[in-house]
Amino acid sequence: MDAVSTPLPASHSPSTPQRRQAGARLTLTLASLAMIGPFTIDTIFPAFTRIGAEFGGDEVALQQLISAYLAAFAVMSIFHGPLSDALGRKTVMIGGLVIYLIGMFGCVLAPNLESLILLRVLQGMSAGAATIVSRVVIRDMFSGSEAQRLMARVMMIFSVAPAIAPILGGWLLLLGDWRWVFAGVGMYGVVVLILTTRLPETLPPEERSPMRIRSLLASLVHVGRSPMMLRIAGASAFGFAAQFVFIAGASPLVVRLLGLGEQDFWVLFVPLIIGMISGAWLVGRAANLMDRSRLISLGFIGAVLAALVNLGLVSLAPEYGGGLSWSLLLAVVGPGLIAFAVALVFAPIQLEVLDLFPHQRGAAASLGTFFGLVLNALLAGAVAPLVTTNLTVLALCSLSFAALGGALWVWHVRAVRRSMGV
Template structure:
């Protein structure tokens, strides 16, 4: 199956090009799920002290959230294909706010973990469906530019979140972190209420279990979906390995403190911003941009490996030697941003009538990859700066090969 060129079923209330309000609202929707994961990292020590929990128990605050998010991510998109986009987003955000209140007031670690599971189950409604709304409303360069801005926020959120979490701890105990993300979700609800519904009733699938599962099955049977989803997942993993293992990298290997996560994440944010600008102003075709992005990502991962191999060991505290550990992640982030948003549009255009289902499945693949990376691969493969670099390079190479396979399999023959 090749990517479709069918026009988007644009809402009659949507402008011809994205406004600042639409861009901000959709970006904040996309940001909420990844932001919720990493904001609590700096609070782990205080949560453990209050509840007498060890690191294994505290990790359930992350794994429980991610597991619930991954399972429900399969259903948010197809349900929005049946009920419309706004209703699904608002319902998910409402549940998320209630869970944030429960987490803020949690009397035990068990209750806190339960609230985190509820947050994970509901957060994907905004993150996943916001991407679909982009393609509902816009097409061509407008859609690509808006998706790049949204993916920038989505990718920067895990990098920004630990910094914000550390600052929130200066205001009070760990409960301030959960109160803050609850207020954030409430703000997104207020902004979402002002958006138009982007899926007209005549374009919706019937609200029946068979119809929803059938839309999922149609996308799941396609090699196009799996090639693109896995290429995007491995591409993002090239950067996510640094984010998922931030506590190890920042505190153990770079020998920094809980307010020093910015040393790693500010360069990543700069790289993502630069990559997003490249996508928004690129004059090449989408497929060419993706190909260039993947090739540049492999090159950036190689540069990172060289830098950490020849660079001096971190001395503890802020020291010029940290440059050797920060430049590589910044370059990787730039190149990941070049291909991440365009790949998402490739997925949506390949399934013009089941965009919600395709977005859900692609997100599930990425979440499964992130969970595997955070829970299994990262603790084993990130014992040194060199092993970090080798893990990132491996993910970049696999992502690049998957994209080249897809591009070759779906290429239009010359003269056709």
């Protein structure tokens, strides 16, 4: 994959003062905001069995606790960014967190599975205000290599969440029924809300767009009509799906395919976190050494190769019989390698999206996230139950997503080269 830099508009930076370096408190706060998503999704996996037993829900019905959240997140993600362009970043993040906490603590009192799914919808509608807008804050405050380094550091800390969330969920179940899981995540949300109130506002009033429905929709249409935006967002969505398919199918994968228990989700998630942290660390180190577009290309090449390795490993593994064994190791090494390669793509490609529309970063962040969220919702609600029939089918699905993401990125790079006459 040849790499070229994406050209930016002539006026490419708002007048918000740029800082030279991010401090530890800012980094931890932004990472905590980003971790809302994985904590909300992954912590409840160990509780699926008990929720199903109490409410009489089967595996497909329980998967809707994930897909309903992701679908609502996807729909509302279109609006969080433009709202932050009009109202300011901090106002939207705090408002979203308050609504999110109402939904989370409401789950503790849910009388049936239907109401639990509706409260998950409320969480999904509000959680993006924190996670999506926090990425825009990074680009508001920093540019160039420092923006990539901070995005990579946030990614490194964020990577811990998918691994510790199901472990935390299993521990919370030791205290009582599944309601303890939602209460525990709610307490985390309270801490994040307090940290967010201490963030600076990064979009001055004079740089905000008018708070009118027509203006908000116009900015979304302007961003959404860009072929560059569509190609990059599609590449990002499919590339991340190569890893997320293992997370979306974690419950049937760990419990049914690997024959493990409620406290054993670490077997899958620890390799994933090691891969994600290692890849994010390398992205930060490469900030001043490699062109951003070239790094993304290498990440997609690595994702396809890692998915091929994963397919080979699970094909060679003997029939799995439960417990710690050689076949279990072969089943989880591949997802870790895929996570490493996807991490090389994630932070740089987010900055590519934000730099396409520097005066409409909120709208760009929203639409850039929307494609990935729609795909993730489909993965959790429809695809994961179908592809977790055995490890080989799951591996083929991951490989397909990696190849699709890489193909869209190649298309984008070649289109840019043609537009530049190269």
